[in-house]
Amino acid sequence: MSAITADEAGRLESTYGDVLRTHRRQFLWPVGLLVLVVVYLAYAFFAFGVPELIAKSRLDRGVLLGLDSVAYKVHVEKNLRRDRFEVAVEGERxxxxxxxxxxxxxxxxxxxxxxxxxxxxxxxxxxxxxEGERLTVTGPGMSAPFTVTAGDTLSWEGDVPSWIELNPKKVDVKLSLFQRAQVTSGRILVFRYFWGWEDFWFDFRSPLNGLSAGELWALAWSDERIDPEMSNAALIVDEFWGNEGWQHGDVFKALLETVIMAFLGTVVAAAVGLPLAFMAAANVNPEPVSRFVIRRFFDFVRGVDMLIWSLIFIRAFGLGPLTGVFAIALTDTGTLGKLFSEAIENIDNKQVEGMQSTGAGALARYRFGVIPQILPVFISQSLYYLESNTRSATVIGALGAGGIGLKLVETLRTGKDWENTLYIIVLTLMVVIAMDITSGWLRRKLTGAGRD
Structure with a gap:
């Protein structure tokens, strides 16, 4: 194909200039938008201090914390100052x-x-x-044993593999994530990780600790009691429920408290928001002043975040689930009220007019002409916010409203109970999934969705 000449290009420009300029604008617009996005992301990257955050991050510590969530370690410790030796799960007394x-x-x-x-x-x-104040390491690939001797200043001899870090004050033996040792002037600490959650079912000192499911089943039906005060089946439940390390009883009570908090808050919000929505709808309430006041009330209560309301109610009423109920109810009253009022304004007025032509009163028109049309919206939105508030109640509980959120903060505060943290997170996710399945089933039953 021959190249276009300058004269031909000028002729095309003069003849089809508008088309060519439009084409160039259409080409440059997405390119310019892409450049702006890249510039913004670059600015945000440095404005939020991401490079400094990356420089300060310790990925090795993050890996250990993640491992501690799904595995447990057994400490073998020799305290050289007190001449004491012990083996303990997670180093717990x-x-x-x-x-x-x-x-x-x-x-x-x-x-x-x-x-x-x-x-x-x-x-x-x-x-x-x-042996005494010495730790000796032997294994495959080592030309000679490695020995470190504790004291005011550590000393060592032998083969030093790459997984041994030497320092006059501390020697770290990092065989793998699951096998480690640490030697300082005052102690020798060796630990091994094992997959799973330690003593999840029963306490370390429980007479049931270590029994298999089959052994527990046989014990539950055995006439020979371990505790004369109760049956073996009751003892199994009591030992599990009263597990001091995992606190199953307290965790499930806190979880139930969170669900109740979300349920009561959502029910109150829906019950208050629906009548207010009628008063805020233009096709129901002809008074503009009252509509304006109610709509601004909706804006105010939902404009202030639920967490802020929670902090305000904690100051007013103290710690407890009641503050969470108030925070959820107040925020969702504004949200659900706005959604319901918009649904009312979008109804088909023919049904209302038909009721009015029969001489029906205002309440009858609303009951049989409006509510059947907004019922699917009312049910679906209320159930959705019930599910959403279960998650929100967890966060509110962490601020002091109680429930599972407070238990989650307690495990985080220790800085070492990461398996308990994961346990609570898993339970919370299971509750949210159960709420989603239940709300979907209720929605289909109440609205008739999915019927042939």
Whole structure:
């Protein structure tokens, strides 16, 4: 194809100038928009300090916190200053093994103090040995054992693999995420991670700890009681419900409190918002002043965030679920009232006019002419906000309104109970999913949706 000449280009420009300019604008508009988006994202990237945040982040710590949510670790600790040795789940005093019932991967020869020897099988062919103030590491790929001796200044000898970090004050042995050791001047700490949630069903000291499902089933039907005061079945329920580490009883009570908080708040909002919506609808209430006042009331109560209302009610009424109910009810009264009033204004007036032609009063016209038309909107929106408020009640509870949100904050505050945090999050998600399924079923039953 031959190239266009300058004269031909000028002729086309003079003849079809408007078309060509429109084409160029259509081409440049998305390009310019894309450039603006890129510039804005670049500005936001630096304005929010993302580079500094990345520089300060510790991904290794994040990985450990994530691992702690789905696994537990057993500590093998030797306190050199107190000449004390112990093996404990998560290092808890209430979950410390007796020397007669140590895990099978920990072996003690002689006394457990400075004169004894502790052999620890770390798996994968690696083993740690604690003797006095020394930790010796052996395993595949090591040309010689690595030994570190505690003291005012740590000393070491032998082969130093890449997974051993040396420092005069602390030596870290990072065999893997699941196998680690730490030596300082005052202690030798070895720990192993295991998948799962430790002592989830029963306390570490519970007589039922470690029993399989089959053993528990057989025990529940056994005539020989563990506790003379109650049946074995009742004991199983009591030991699970009263688990001090996982607090199943308190967690489920808090979860029920959150659901009740969301339910009461939504019911109050729907019950108050519906009559106010009639007063805010132009085709029902001809008075512009009252409509204006009610609509501005809707704007005010929904314009202030639910969390702000929660803080205000906490100051007014103190901590407790009542503040959460008030915050949800007030905010959703504005939201549902606005939605209902718009639905009322969009109805088909022929049904109302038909009722009016029969001599029906105002209440009868609203009952049989308006409500049947807005009922699907009323039900679907109320059920949606019930589901949404279950999540909101969790956040409000974290501020002090109680419920599962407060339990979640308690686990976060410790900085180490990440498995409990994940447990509460999973339960909350299950409740939200259950609410979604239930609300969908109720919506179909009440509105007749999906019927042939």
């Amino acid at each position: 209430t979950a410390t093994y007796d020397e007669a019932s140590l895990p099978d991967w920990v072996g003690v020869t002689g006394a457990s103090g400075n004169e004894g020897r502790v052999d620890i099988d770390m798996g994968g062919g690696y083993s740690f040995v604690i």
